[in-house]
Amino acid sequence: MPSNWEKIVSITKGGVRSIAMMKQKIRRGKKIALLIDGPNILRKEFQIHLEDVVKALEEFGNIRVAKVVLNQYAPQGLIEAIANQGFEPIIVAGEIGVKLAVEAMREIYNPNVDIIALATRNAEFLPIILKAKEKGKETAIIGIEPGFSAALKHAADYVVILERGEANESVSIQDTEKRRRKT
Numbered sequence: 001m002p003s004n005w006e007k008i009v010s011i012t013k014g015g016v017r018s019i020a021m022m023k024q025k026i027r028r029g030k031k032i033a034l035l036i037d038g039p040n041i042l043r044k045e046f047q048i049h050l051e052d053v054v055k056a057l058e059e060f061g062n063i064r065v066a067k068v069v070l071n072q073y074a075p076q077g078l079i080e081a082i083a084n085q086g087f088e089p090i091i092v093a094g095e096i097g098v099k100l101a102v103e104a105m106r107e108i109y110n111p112n113v114d115i116i117a118l119a120t121r122n123a124e125f126l127p128i129i130l131k132a133k134e135k136g137k138e139t140a141i142i143g144i145e146p147g148f149s150a151a152l153k154h155a156a157d158y159v160v161i162l163e164r165g166e167a168n169e170s171v172s173i174q175d176t177e178k179r180r181r182k183t
Helices: 004-011 013-027 050-057 076-084 097-108 123-134 150-155 176-182
Strands: 030-037 061-071 088-092 115-119 138-144 158-162 171-175
Touching: 030 050, 030 097, 050 061, 050 138, 050 158, 061 076, 061 097, 076 088, 088 097, 097 115, 097 123, 115 123, 123 138, 123 150, 138 150
Parallel strands: 030 061, 030 115, 061 088, 115 138, 138 158
Antiparallel strands: 158 171
């Protein structure tokens, strides 16, 4: 006699797919809060797309929170593109660093988030990385050269370095713990 599991799978053909999808999502890993420093990362000269950032984080888990902080000078087309990608655009008048820090602190204290991922090159967000680690969250930093802060690279658990340009889609992911063991 087949087990209950086999009965459920054999009764409905579509059930196999939905059960497999649920299992795949469960296996995917941790819950990520991704916060992007828009003016620092989404520049025309870098040619970085939101899909590149999402693809780089796929191996770590599911992105549950995805926000892009922009200043009031962001073009309407960029704001629409961000929303169309499923990200929440946050428009700030003036300095965006404060708003990004507030959003990051909100996610650090969110019990449904395992990894805090910041896409920025700016060292002013180092205290956010340190506070997240203090509260038991894993940290990932996503950036691009030139100007990618060495302090951020060394403080985060994972470092993702995106390459410039559309044709070059290579992504370098570094585990900070492994890097420290090599030296």
